[in-house]
Amino acid sequence: MAEAPPMVRELYKDENGREAERTYAPGDFLGKGGFARCYSLTCVETGETVAAKIIAKTSLAKPKARLKFMSELKIHQSLRHPRIVQFYHYFEDASNHYMLLELCSNHTLSTLLKRRKRLAEHEVRYYVKQLLEGVQYLHSKCIIHRDLKLGNLLLTDNMQLKIGDFGLASHLDSRAEKRKTMCGTPNYIAPEILNGAKNDGHSFEVDIWSTGVVMYTLLVGKPPFETSDVKDTYKRIRSNTYNFPDTVSISQEARSLIRAMLDNDPRHRPTITQILSHSFFEADAVPRLLPSSSLHMTPPRP
Ligand code: ADP
Helix, strand or coil, X not given: CCCCXXXXXXXXXXXXXXXXXXXXXEEEEEEECCCEEEXXXXXXXXXXXXXXXEEEHHHHCCHHHHHHHHHHHHHHHCCCCCCECCEXXXXXXXXXXXEEECCCCCCEHHHHHHHHCCCCHHHHHXXXXXXXXXXXXHHHCCEECCCCCHHHEEECCCCCEEXXXXXXXXXXXXXXXXXXXXXXXXXXXXXXXXXXXXXXCXXXXXXXXXXXXXXXXXXXXXXXXXXXXXHHHHHHHHHCCCCCCCCCCCCHHHHHHHHHHCCCCHHHCCCHHHHHCCHHHHCCCCCCCCCHHHHCCCCCCC
């Protein structure tokens, strides 16, 4: 367990321009990322509890790290949607930057899958549909997330999925613009990002690819291209080598949707509207809510 931060003090100017202070009491350690440590914080004055992403200023010494942080802040602040972790407020003190976010107390889909091993198809329908709603909103604002993976998909206390971590997100000025930077997480990275230097860059379709990886992982219990060596994983992604293990029963509809999203040619991947009207979603009802008992065991079908 990481060390809890001391009481956090925010100095600000009130509506009359006078110096004022808010105090936050630290709570649970929520998780750790590349730069950030996350804790729950309760505002002593209002009693409101939020998640705080705390980034030590010393970790942003390199200009590249600082630019990444500033881009994350700018993009996340601009978003407002039920499927996106809500950004509330930013402040800094002498040592840290603080991003106050909507608290997602049921952790991430990664912790859920570790507990459950794999999920039933109706649960996958529920989570993937919510993920697509969030991705649809981001793309409508010309934002590519570029790091959709189980650890960045959070769950609220009433089991609502929220997309988080905009550290690798990119805002495109137009639908036609392409990005060339290599980024993403090895298991979830799209082939056109790996081939970036050779072709003409990547765009919104990389989020469809990683949604395909998320869907496969939830159903099978491990990512499709996983190996013990990152280089081998990249080879498998380039050659589109994955299979559906015989030991797990997966419907034809689910297989067909995963295959479509994991098409090596980004131009051939389905659009979000096409995915939502695919037979995988049409075959059976999508649950409206999942009980929190589904953190530990398969919930009943709707
Ligand atoms: P980084 O950008 O450094 O990778 P993340 O944004 O991924 O950091 O946060 C690290 C971890 O903190 C996440 O994997 C998650 O476990 C936890 N976390 C992040 N945001 C929240 C939140 N809003 N509510 C609850 N836990 C969170």
